Amino acid sequence: MSLTVNNHYDVVIVGAGMVGASLACALTHGSGFEGLKLLLVEASPVLASSPVQQPGFDARSTVLSAGTMAYFSQLGLDQELLSAAAPITEIHVSDQGRIGGVHLDSKQQGVSALGHVIENIKLGQTLNQALLRAANLELCAPVQVTAINPCIEGMQLLLAKVTDNNTITGITQAINFPENKEITASLVVLAEGGRSSLCANRGIEHYSHNYNQSALIANVAFTKPHASCAYERFTPKGPLALLPLEDREGVHRAALVWTHSSADISEIMAMKDEALLQQLQQDFGKKLGTFTRIGKRSMYPLALQLAHEQIRPALVLLGNVAHSLHPVAGQGFNLAMRDTMALAFNIRESLQQNVSPGSFTRLQCYLQAVQQDQQHTISFSDYMTRLFSSTNWLSTWTRTFGMASIDLLPPLKRQLNRQAMGLAQSRISLS
Numbered sequence: 001m002s003l004t005v006n007n008h009y010d011v012v013i014v015g016a017g018m019v020g021a022s023l024a025c026a027l028t029h030g031s032g033f034e035g036l037k038l039l040l041v042e043a044s045p046v047l048a049s050s051p052v053q054q055p056g057f058d059a060r061s062t063v064l065s066a067g068t069m070a071y072f073s074q075l076g077l078d079q080e081l082l083s084a085a086a087p088i089t090e091i092h093v094s095d096q097g098r099i100g101g102v103h104l105d106s107k108q109q110g111v112s113a114l115g116h117v118i119e120n121i122k123l124g125q126t127l128n129q130a131l132l133r134a135a136n137l138e139l140c141a142p143v144q145v146t147a148i149n150p151c152i153e154g155m156q157l158l159l160a161k162v163t164d165n166n167t168i169t170g171i172t173q174a175i176n177f178p179e180n181k182e183i184t185a186s187l188v189v190l191a192e193g194g195r196s197s198l199c200a201n202r203g204i205e206h207y208s209h210n211y212n213q214s215a216l217i218a219n220v221a222f223t224k225p226h227a228s229c230a231y232e233r234f235t236p237k238g239p240l241a242l243l244p245l246e247d248r249e250g251v252h253r254a255a256l257v258w259t260h261s262s263a264d265i266s267e268i269m270a271m272k273d274e275a276l277l278q279q280l281q282q283d284f285g286k287k288l289g290t291f292t293r294i295g296k297r298s299m300y301p302l303a304l305q306l307a308h309e310q311i312r313p314a315l316v317l318l319g320n321v322a323h324s325l326h327p328v329a330g331q332g333f334n335l336a337m338r339d340t341m342a343l344a345f346n347i348r349e350s351l352q353q354n355v356s357p358g359s360f361t362r363l364q365c366y367l368q369a370v371q372q373d374q375q376h377t378i379s380f381s382d383y384m385t386r387l388f389s390s391t392n393w394l395s396t397w398t399r400t401f402g403m404a405s406i407d408l409l410p411p412l413k414r415q416l417n418r419q420a421m422g423l424a425q426s427r428i429s430l431s
Ligand SMILES: Cc1cc2nc3c(=O)[nH]c(=O)nc-3n(C[C@H](O)[C@H](O)[C@H](O)COP(=O)(O)OP(=O)(O)OC[C@H]3O[C@@H](n4cnc5c(N)ncnc54)[C@H](O)[C@@H]3O)c2cc1C
Pocket: 014, 015, 016, 017, 018, 019, 020, 041, 042, 043, 044, 054, 055, 056, 057, 060, 061, 062, 063, 064, 143, 144, 145, 146, 191, 192, 193, 194, 198, 215, 217, 257, 300, 318, 319, 320, 321, 327, 330, 331, 332, 333, 334, 335, 336
């Protein structure tokens, strides 16, 4: 790995969160990228053993759909991920206080798992280790991109070393990095997450819908085995999801994603553990026995945020900076992963055709390839959020009727299964 930064790259990825790191893995592990000059810039330190300084690799857990796991298998990372993840073989969707519900089962799909739940820290470890062993990748961290401007070569970037972190030990890729440096790139991939300053810098605006909801995230322990079942329960206060985690020292565990209105969340966050567990027990019921413990809690305000433009000449937006969804249906990263693989495929085609990867015509092909999937997934996720957050009689009736019909109509159920598994869309292959 080089410590001196070149002046021009074919592709520069800004941000090594889940999405930027996955793209870097695709461009270094897939075939057909030989000779690609690739730089990844990350504002936080990128450490193999402890990725917690990167904002995306925090105490959350992520459901990786079967489709996403198939992509990670193409990148040679599935075995490492599987060893750290818990399978989901069943999904139970129910509405508190109402009979019926939807039951999705991997056996009905003829697959071993509908998806896998992985703690973000472990996902970060796997991705960071893959980045640090990649031969044809240059990585600058902790370095921030402070400005991007169109130029004759494509895009000019201003890089600034992040110096206020004195506690970095282990690998620091920017040891010999000057305080500031200007470089150019044929294509810049902005994967800088939901709070993008570079988009604002380029005048790219976002549509934003505030759901007036926040999610409380924590790991919980309980007395009955979860048997690899994920639960999604809709309560009058908001949706509550319990995602199976691996048992630790004989303790049964799940990741809790508990959505509340923004007005109620501070009160819930301030509750003592015992009172919170009691409330959870009351809202969820006894399917997992008694809740015995809750770990560190975090809170995430929830909004739908969509960029008005995803491509410009020499520029593409990827991940949360392009579309940030409510986590109710576990679709945000899985959708971004499909975009990521489509972009990698597009870059490879550009290389094969000897065309700049930042060519606007090529980027239009990328957008065309992903647009329908994005629209469908975003509408599905938004519809689910609004439907299951509402207490008006029409929504309640639609929910009850909808769940009953899904459970009784096998083709409808199969389609929902395929959406949950990330298999409703066509697959890209980099092999
Ligand atoms: C509570 C919750 C639960 C979720 N659960 C699921 C789930 O189960 N399944 C699912 O598919 N999705 C889920 N999601 C969505 C998923 O977390 C996001 O899709 C994903 O985190 C997006 O990652 P990202 O790489 O785009 O952004 P981030 O993770 O925010 O990464 C951005 C990176 O860019 C770096 N950066 C920023 N600016 C600069 C700069 N100027 N220069 C250099 N580096 C920079 C940051 O340091 C950071 O490391 C969930 C989201 C939430 C909030």
